[in-house]
Amino acid sequence: MWHHRGFRRLWAAATVDACGTWLLVMAVPVQVYAVTGSATSTGLALAVQALPAVLIGPWAGALTDRWPRRVVLVGANVAAALGVSILLVATSADRVGYVYLALAVENLAACFLRPALQAAIPAVVTDPADRASANALLATSHSALRICAPLAGTYLTAAGWFGAVVVVDVVSYLAAAAIIAGLPLPATTRPAGGALGRPDNPRPGAGTLDRPAGPHPGGTRLVDELRQGWRLVVHSRILAGLLAGSWLYWTANAALTALLVPFVVHRLDSSGQAVGYLVTGLGVGYLCGSAVSRTVLLRSPARTQLTISYALVGVCFLIMFSTSSLLVAVVAVTAAGLPGAVAGVATTHHVQNASPPWGRARVSATFMTSDATAAVIGALAAPALVAIAGLPTALITLSAAVLLAAATAAFLLPAESGPPT
Incomplete structure (x- = not known):
């Protein structure tokens, strides 16, 4: 898989990104319980992480198909970094609301980041056998991180280093954005009609690097795309x-x-x-x-x-x-x-x-x-x-x-x- 330069960048960005994310998986509940002593507050923090995907996920997918993948990936990583940085001020029980705000912003960004990454991989790795290797490699690196990163994040938070864990996650998102910023991604071809929007007559010139493909014929509304x-x-x-x-x-x-x-x-x-x-x-x-x-x-x-x-x-x-x-x-x-x-x-x-x-x-x-x-x-x-x-x-x-x-x-x-x- 390493002969695919584009995939190398995607893998590096996704792995760096995941490292910071897995550090915070258990660190946030531990920090919330430490500053509030409330199991309800801890549970609410976990619930907030799931809500954006339920409420915003489909809309994010439709918008992501409209925009250049690279722009979405870079923008979502930067937005997630800004959201996570809010956690730095959540140092007491009366500031726990900042935790919910930070998690909401981060997971809202993830609603764009995840589908954009899933759409970018097939565009970069076009061979099905190589794509299987790419997906397996991504899963392997993430599985390795899920073993050690949550434990490290929990240990550092329990030792009073929650701020350091947050900074690492912020840096990981920004590093992922920087890695992807110079990556050319093929543009997708908009459908020109047909059942369920199947492309009957693809536009001439489609496939140029990282160029928006333009609006759908007839100005299809976002709700229709959804x-x-x-x-x-x-x-x-x-x-x-x-x-x-x-x-x-x-x-x-x-x-x-x-x-x-x-x-x-x-x-x-x-x-x-x-x-x-x-x-x-x-x-x-x-x-x-x-x-x-x-x-x-x-x-x-x-x-x-x-x-x-x-x-x-x-x-x-x-x-x-x-x-x-x-x-x-x-x-x-x-x-x-x-x-x-x-x-x-x-x-x-x-x-x-x-x-x-x-x-x-x-x-x-x-x-x-x-x-x-x-x-x-x-x-x-x-x-x-x-x-x-x-x-x-x-x-x-x-x-x-x-x-x-x-x-x-x-x-x-x-x-x-x-x-x-």
């Missing part, structure tokens, strides 16, 4: 199948995450420190899964990849959440991370392949919004299910729901849905 993103998904069997399976998977995953601490305390009869063992084990599994995902992507169609991956995760979750042994739980969650990483990389890869170049950002934003909605619904459904059926039954039911995601993928995805050649 709806078109959903239509692209609904009218594509592979995109619809990917979305349905992903939504079920992440809803169950979010619900189980919400119940992780009660599971550790009441089922494993252990301290909160055990949560760290489980999260670390999951990270190790993700790292291993990311490393092998390229081979999986190139050897089987999407339906096989996702059906088997979701099924294996479901089985691992059933073992994990039915045991009372911490060792068994750590082994099971580590094993779940491997197919979980493959499922994530496969979904990203096939969304890129199945989306038209002019609509990749809005399709990616549709999936981002779906995942965020799943996170909110799962987090709300988990305590309700516990109240109705009890913790053990809720854990087994939600684990089995991952198997339902596997069945959904097997039923909805086409038999041959590998990367196009």
